[in-house]
């Protein structure tokens with residue numbers, strides 16, 4: 027099993043690095059390839075089972091887009107084939123049609139999923155999140171300078187119960203196509219959502235997966251979920 | 263019209279200050295708030311003192327500002343500073359109110375201001391500092407400060423071109439600021455404890471900004487603090503104009519080399535981050551034209567306030583209570599680095615929950631996964647106590663750092679954690695957040711009772 031972590035030296039804001047560190051502990055047999063910005067992604071030339079992107083700064087997002095824009099067909103083909111793409115924080119925005127800057131300039135994105143994003147710098151949005159994916163309660167946190175709009179229901183990742191969805195009052199959160207999962211939730215997403223982590227392991231072909239430190243990860247998840255289901259402040 | 267509004271704002275601000283003082287209330291923010299409410303361009307309109315010196319950056323602002331203000335005051339200058347107050351626009355406005363008389367004429371020789379890096383947008387263009395120290399730029403609270411590049415862009419955009427900068431050559435991030443401005447750099451030469459590969463989780467400047475190649479380090483202190491070069495192009499760290507060439511911990515002195523001349527100064531505080539702050543202050547004073555022999559004398563009288571650090575004794579146990587700023591992964595990693603490298607068997611008690619958020623919300627725990635808990639993975643640390651509602655998040659983080667489960671005590675209730683923890687210990691480090699300071703003091707008292715009870719007459723009971 028081969029998992030490619032893209033540009034970990036820049037796609038690593040807000041605790042996102044922990045996702046793949048943790049996933050490595052869940053899948054000790056898997057090969058994790060960390061591709062630096064100075065190199066071309068390995069998934070362009072070889073088969074991988076999963077690709078991970080984490081949060082990055084706005085300028086790095088543009089840098090990544092300029093790297094990948096000539097490889098749209100390859101990425102599209104991999105998604106069609108069912109390769110897992112996990113994208114946390116603002117990283118999934120590159121999959122849309124364009125990203126609009128506060129001055130109105132539009133940065134062309136990959137156009138793989140039909141939606142667009144709009145930056146609001148210096149206005150920042152901070153929110154807890156409670157939602158559902160495939161009957162699983164999903165929890166997390168978002169902190170960002172942008173929203174995404176026009177995401178079709180068939181392309182949405184999760185339903186949003188509390189907190190910001192893809193935009194302020196959106197009923198859904200993130201994007202999904204086959205095994206592409208993109209979410210604004212950031213930080214240790216896989217650690218905070220152990221049920222989803224197990225689901226991902228299953229998608230990778232692991233039968234009855236056991237995840238690292240399962241007892242304590244589950245305990246932390248249950249405590250957090252309990253708090254999130256109470257009447258607490260979500261927008262902060 | 264504008265000028266009338268300004269004077270109304272000034273007088274209102276002075277009146278509000280006097281009233282608050284009379285009522286014994288905190289008067290550092292509200293007088294400025296009132297001034298800005300009445301006259302939104304109050305910062306621009308106020309006539310500035312002949313010298314405006316500012317300090318900004320992620321860590322070390324307060325200490326550095328206080329050193330600069332103290333030195334100038336000792337040299338006989340009349341100084342106004344926002345040292346006891348807020349460092350955002352309202353706090354700066356309050357300081358400006360104090361710096362002029364009721365006719366709006368400057369009545370002091372120097373304004374020394376600590377300026378919040380994020381609020382620089384609302385402050386720097388209007389107060390136009392003559393000198394600005396940027397101590398460093400790191401990750402901070404993601405809610406307020408987003409990421410270091412964002413803060414960098416604010417300073418790079420809003421600091422006036424006329425301002426002379428005093429920058430940290432060892433901070434790869436902030437040393438790249440404001441290419442057009444006049445500037446000097448300060449830096450600390452290679453230390454024995456330096457490395458060449460980053461051991462920290464966070465290094466926000468690991469690739470060459472010109473060609474994307476992974477940077478190499480002549481020496482790396484922590485995170486992105488060090489001296490780097492690109493193996494592919496000619497990008498490299500700036501050379502320091504003020505080089506700290508020697509730290510003498512025994513005689514408590516530091517040696518600074520500038521223009522081929524070495525000067526020895528008293529060491530105000532032994533923590534490396536405070537040595538950086540002192541070096542920044544010395545560099546600024548030198549640029550400012552101060553008599554450096556006098557500065558050496560003044561430095562003797564300066565002390566760094568230690569509200570963040572306290573030592574006490576309970577039975578045979580020595581308790582060290584120290585701040586590890588929550589939500590600030592770099593600052594917290596620095597504290598864990600310190601605790602992890604201390605000597606002897608010890609316990610570490612961690613209570614870094616944000617109590618304010620706990621009241622009516624739930625804290626984001628992403629930041630603890632950027633903190634180097636790996637420093638605590640040493641057999642000399644016999645027990646790590648994780649207390650508070652987020653304790654299981656911390657436990658997972660510790661387990662990921664390879665810390666054996668049997669060394670971890672995880673307890674939702676802080677007071678109960680004190681009951682359950684091992685008492686037979688030589689030394690205890692109690693790490694708290696700014697919001698858990700009061701609770702930490704309360705726990706410390708409880709520990710003193712519990713430890714003394716467990717250890718009567720030199721024997722473990």
Ligand SMILES: [Zn+2]
Nearest residue numbers: 470473492495
């Ligand atoms: Zn280069």
